[in-house]
Amino acid sequence: MRINCSCLKCTDKPSYINVEINEAFFSGKTISCSEGHEFFFISASPRSQFLIQQGVESFLKGYYFESFHTLYSAYEAYKKEFVAAHSYNEIKDLESVKTMLTKLDRSERLEGAYVTSFISLSNGKVPISLSRSAVELRNNVVHKGILPDKASCEKIGNAVFKFIGEGNLLIAKRCMEETDRFPLNQLYETDYAQSELKKKGFDTSINSPEDFYNKDFISYSILLNILSSMTLIQDKDITDHMFTDQVKNGHFIIS
Numbered sequence: 001m002r003i004n005c006s007c008l009k010c011t012d013k014p015s016y017i018n019v020e021i022n023e024a025f026f027s028g029k030t031i032s033c034s035e036g037h038e039f040f041f042i043s044a045s046p047r048s049q050f051l052i053q054q055g056v057e058s059f060l061k062g063y064y065f066e067s068f069h070t071l072y073s074a075y076e077a078y079k080k081e082f083v084a085a086h087s088y089n090e091i092k093d094l095e096s097v098k099t100m101l102t103k104l105d106r107s108e109r110l111e112g113a114y115v116t117s118f119i120s121l122s123n124g125k126v127p128i129s130l131s132r133s134a135v136e137l138r139n140n141v142v143h144k145g146i147l148p149d150k151a152s153c154e155k156i157g158n159a160v161f162k163f164i165g166e167g168n169l170l171i172a173k174r175c176m177e178e179t180d181r182f183p184l185n186q187l188y189e190t191d192y193a194q195s196e197l198k199k200k201g202f203d204t205s206i207n208s209p210e211d212f213y214n215k216d217f218i219s220y221s222i223l224l225n226i227l228s229s230m231t232l233i234q235d236k237d238i239t240d241h242m243f244t245d246q247v248k249n250g251h252f253i254i255s
Contacts, residue, residue, distance in 0.1 A: 001054055005041075005220055007033035008213050019220075021050055028196055031218070040200060044193035044221040046185060048078040048164065049228045056225070059153050059247055068148035068156055071243075072138055075130075075160045079114040080104060082167050085185040086117035094195050097188075121184075122170055127163075134159040157243030164227045165238045172233055186221075186229040193219045 001021040006014065015033045019025065019041060028042040051074035058067035080101060087097045104110040118127040130138075134156055140146040148156075168183075175183045194204050202217045223230045226237060226246060239245070 001050065003220075003222070005218060007035070007037050008039075008215065008218070009033075009037040010035055011213065028200070038216070040197070040202065040217045042193045042196055042217070042219055044190050044219045045224075046077075046081045046189050046229055048074045048081055049224050051077055052161075052164070052227050053224045055153075055157065056243075056247055059150075059157065064148050064150060064153050067153045068141055071153070071157050071160050072142075075163060076107070076110065078164045078167065079110050081185055081188075082171075083110070083113045083117045085171070085188040086121055088188045088191070089184045094192060118167065118170065121174055125170075128166055130159050130163065154244055154247075157247075158241055161227065161242035161246070162238060162240060165233060165242055168227060168229070168231070168233050169235065169238060171229075183229055189229065190219075190221070 003019050003021060004016040005019060007017055010033060015035060015037075017031050017033045017039075019031055025041075026043050026047055028040060030038060031041045032038040051070050055067050055071035055074060058064075058070060083104065084097050084101055087100060088094065091097070104113055115127060119125065137148075137152060137155060141148050141152070168185075171183045171185055197204050197217050197219065200217075202215070204217075204219075206212050206215070221230070222228075225231070226233065226242070
């Protein structure tokens with residue numbers, strides 16, 4: 001997977017940098033444009049939305065094995081992001097949150113942390129979970145080597161989309177009730193990226209247009225799809241066929 005981002009220092013003509021979406025995409029890496037302008041790059045968007053997009057695109061290309069595994073990975077990644085966002089909203093300490101996340105190294109621990117965070121943010125509502133048949137399907141694919149087909153991907157895709165959609169809807173409602181500038185999950189990702197940049201010695205304050213165009217870093221954020229953290233999702237969007245509806249649109253954004 002790759003994305004294109006604009007070079008801030010090529011002012012005479014548009015110049016784009018082709019950036020591979022790998023692990024360093026989220027932790028930070030050096031990139032440069034064709035003119036040699038170098039930047040430290042870090043994503044300020046959550047991992048799950050890129051996994052979701054890749055799952056959609058793989059499905060549209062007929063790569064059902066890749067699509068199935070990527071969609072389920074998005075489900076696991078989203079739960080961790082949700083817990084991180086909630087915890088950061090409560091304690092406002094990034095280092096403590098990062099330490100806490102290292103303890104969620106097992107699926108059952110992550111599931112318990114997610115349920116606890118959801119109940120806390122919703123004032124007592126228990127989140128939906130994947131159906132038993134969806135979990136059995138995942139186990140058959142992962143542990144028994146069953147090859148997923150189109151129908152399998154649609155089943156897991158619809159389950160994962162509804163699960164993430166419910167979480168994002170809760171966060172959106174919480175955001176509207178409070179005065180946060182961003183939804184909780186985007187606020188966490190933004191502050192995390194800013195913290196990593198400061199550790200690298202970058203001054204992240206932008207006080208003028210000159211500061212923006214002369215900076216040596218790129219904190220990248222993008223709205224990719226209906227499950228992106230900055231998408232304004234509504235109750236009517238949460239259905240049992242969200243994935244199926246999205247793939248019918250056939251929108252390719254990254255490749």
